[in-house]
Amino acid sequence: MKTASTSYNNIKNWYYRNISVRLVKALQKRGFSATYFANIDSLKRALLKKIPRSASIGIGGSVTIRELGIIEKFEKRGNKVIHHWKKGLTEETDREVRLQEARADYYLTSANAITLSGDIINIDGVGNRVAATIYGPKSVIIVAGFNKIVSSIDEGMKRSKHIAGVMNAKRVGAKTPCAQTGICVDCNAQQRICRVTTILQYRPWQTDITVLLVNKELGF
Numbered sequence: 001m002k003t004a005s006t007s008y009n010n011i012k013n014w015y016y017r018n019i020s021v022r023l024v025k026a027l028q029k030r031g032f033s034a035t036y037f038a039n040i041d042s043l044k045r046a047l048l049k050k051i052p053r054s055a056s057i058g059i060g061g062s063v064t065i066r067e068l069g070i071i072e073k074f075e076k077r078g079n080k081v082i083h084h085w086k087k088g089l090t091e092e093t094d095r096e097v098r099l100q101e102a103r104a105d106y107y108l109t110s111a112n113a114i115t116l117s118g119d120i121i122n123i124d125g126v127g128n129r130v131a132a133t134i135y136g137p138k139s140v141i142i143v144a145g146f147n148k149i150v151s152s153i154d155e156g157m158k159r160s161k162h163i164a165g166v167m168n169a170k171r172v173g174a175k176t177p178c179a180q181t182g183i184c185v186d187c188n189a190q191q192r193i194c195r196v197t198t199i200l201q202y203r204p205w206q207t208d209i210t211v212l213l214v215n216k217e218l219g220f
């Protein structure tokens with residue numbers, strides 16, 4: 001017999017599958033490759049299959065990619081994985097690593113928000129992640145959970161600051177009002193982390209960008 005919670009979960013799955021499938025079509029119309037995955041395991045299997053063992057992989061500043069638990073799997077099977085979320089990097093090394101990430105064969109990251117029409121929105125503090133998403137790596141793979149899907153650019157901009165920005169400020173321990181209160185006040189703080197905004201409206205020419213949507217809440 002179905003319990004109430006099973007049936008609630010079925011409805012949630014149905015809803016997010018429907019909007020994700022709709023978004024896949026919208027992204028394809030904008031020139032991106034896009035695929036929907038029903039769960040994390042099938043997504044991880046596809047990623048491990050898509051990226052050859054010989055390829056180098058740059059990882060952008062992304063909680064989503066870390067939550068997948070796939071970085072270790074790539075490293076274990078011999079991929080050269082480049083990422084700057086390491087303790088003790090000097091300023092010079094950190095800059096060098098970020099540049100290397102953007103020159104990798106594959107660049108894995110997420111987005112702060114994706115509209116149902118296929119606009120991919122990101123806000124960065126340094127700008128290396130958004131720069132690498134636009135130009136540099138041979139291929140870019142954007143992984144996004146259903147929590148990143150929004151109805152409009154306006155909503156996406158709000159999400160990028162009021163949810164992703166606030167949580168990221170807390171994550172890095174920024175001295176910003178939001179990291180204290182949990183609320184974005186569009187601050188003017190010296191350590192403001194929201195400094196560069198990009199909207200990928202169509203796949204830029206000469207790039208190879210794939211968006212993988214998964215029926216799971218992931219990242220900030």
Ligand code: SF4
Nearest residue numbers: 165178184187193194
């Ligand atoms: S308060 Fe400042 S740093 Fe925090 S999310 Fe808003 S703009 Fe970004």
